[in-house]
Amino acid sequence: MIDIRCLCLGVLSLGDATGYEIRKRLKDSFGPYQGMSYGALYPALAKLLAAGEVESLDGDRVSALDKRTYRLTEKGRESLHSSLIRAKGQEQTRSEFLAAMFFADMLDRDTLDRLVDERLAELRGVLAHFQTYRGSPPTEGQRFVGRFGQVMARAAIDFLQGEGRAIVNAIERDRKAR
Amino acid sequence: MIDIRCLCLGVLSLGDATGYEIRKRLKDSFGPYQGMSYGALYPALAKLLAAGEVESLDGDRVSALDKRTYRLTEKGRESLHSSLIRAKGQEQTRSEFLAAMFFADMLDRDTLDRLVDERLAELRGVLAHFQTYRGSPPTEGQRFVGRFGQVMARAAIDFLQGEGRAIVNAIERDRKAR
DNA sequence: CATTACATGTAAAAGGTTACATGATTCG
DNA sequence: CGAATCATGTAACCTTTTACATGTAATG
The missing domain is CATH 1.10.287 (Helix Hairpins)
Structure with missing residues (x-):
């Protein structure tokens, strides 16, 4: 299944980004075909970090609100790939x-x-x-x-x-x- | 917002139905544009019943698993109408x-x-x-x-x-x- | 200097899916 | 009589939205 974590990994596969940038790039790429709210995004990034699928390029963050740039790890790339090859050709519209x-x-x-x-x-x-x-x-x-x-x-x-x-x-x- | 309760009211506006039939008619009408799982449907019907927006045509149900046919009440029809006129022309696809x-x-x-x-x-x-x-x-x-x-x-x-x-x-x- | 864009996070609540549990009816 | 379809419901879980809290940096 393609969930929000998978989408984060995907965006990061095209280049390092902050959480804010990930959301922006996703919107730029998919328009109305994918959305992402901050309330879902940041917890997802935290989980990916804990799982070692992304790494943070900022070791010295003073506050929890300081900017943080993420990079895809090799483990993350493998995880993304395995999600993608298991993806179904599905589409769900709620209109x-x-x-x-x-x-x-x-x-x-x-x-x-x-x-x-x-x-x-x-x-x-x-x-x-x-x-x-x-x-x-x-x-x-x-x-x-x-x-x-x-x-x-x-x-x-x-x-x-x-x-x-x-x-x-x-x-x-x-x-x-x- | 058009949620599952509103959809139930809408289907019932075309004729009385059991929960099972509501789901079936929705699928027949909307194909992939609206889905509904039983786990969401039955609790929604229970809430509509409690709110007096639908009524049950079977007073004498012995078991909680007995078939039950629902009918839209006047209150339910008003509620549906007020939801519809507030609806936005939105569409969200997750692909x-x-x-x-x-x-x-x-x-x-x-x-x-x-x-x-x-x-x-x-x-x-x-x-x-x-x-x-x-x-x-x-x-x-x-x-x-x-x-x-x-x-x-x-x-x-x-x-x-x-x-x-x-x-x-x-x-x-x-x-x-x- | 005010506004817009950038930036991160938490908490509560809503909404929904999946899996499970149970059984009746119809049709070949 | 076995399979498919009809039929209702609960519980655990997952995801996501909304609202809130808190700032910084760039731009006109």
Whole structure:
């Protein structure tokens, strides 16, 4: 399973980083396909440190709040590799948007339009994010994720602007006909 | 927020059901876009019952394991409606597939092919699922979700069979060139 | 000098999964 | 009569979010 620890190891495999940077790089790389909150991140790093899968490059931290840079160890690299080869081709989406749209017949026109508009805004953000690949030339893996993200965002936008909007309009027509 | 309790209310808004049936109908409607385990479902139903948002149609249950059919109450319908109008157009995907592909450069050809094949198999299942809409004529909301699911699955399949596979092949070429 | 970005952590609570325990009904 | 499906529930565990507490460094 790919959990937060595994993701930390993965980001660190591309270069040393602080906890804060790990989270940022993950967001830059995956956009909406992976998230990470500090409350999960720092405990995960502590566990990785205790397990010897990462090492801290700062021996002389005075306070527990001082900046700390992590590096992947050989043990960590092996652990990451063994997680990756056991990974399944799974994907799990929990969509508040679709859940609400499913009950569209209970909702008024304004709410439906708002839901679609919000979804479109987010998707356009995702598309722009993946289109402007900043920083160093990406690995092939990064390229794969970026292209996949673009294609899926594009497909969702096209649907919502065309057929999706048409279904919403049909709901409204039905209501008026009644 | 759309949580498991809200989903139960939503399913029940389309007709009375047992806990088991609620889970089944949700899977039928949303495919991979919503899941629900029994360990979350039954405690959620108990809370809804205590809150008076659903009622039990079986007064005379001898054992706690006897079948029980739930019905949405007026209070439950209001609660559902107020959740829906507060819903955001959000969607969150956690993709073990993309996480693994991101580190494609660390993986061998066989693993990459397996990941793509597994993803394709799942997506084809999703597509088939949404294409064969069984049962009673769907509400417009159901139609929306079904069409959205089809479009997104189609886009992902096309990508993986074309450009995605090409990137995987490029990785292999790079490796051989080294 | 104020704001934004950088930076680390803890504690409580929510939310969910997995495994387990138990049994009835239906269909070939 | 055996297997699949239907059916309900608990408990232990895991992960993650949210809110809080605490600063430093860079930038306009």
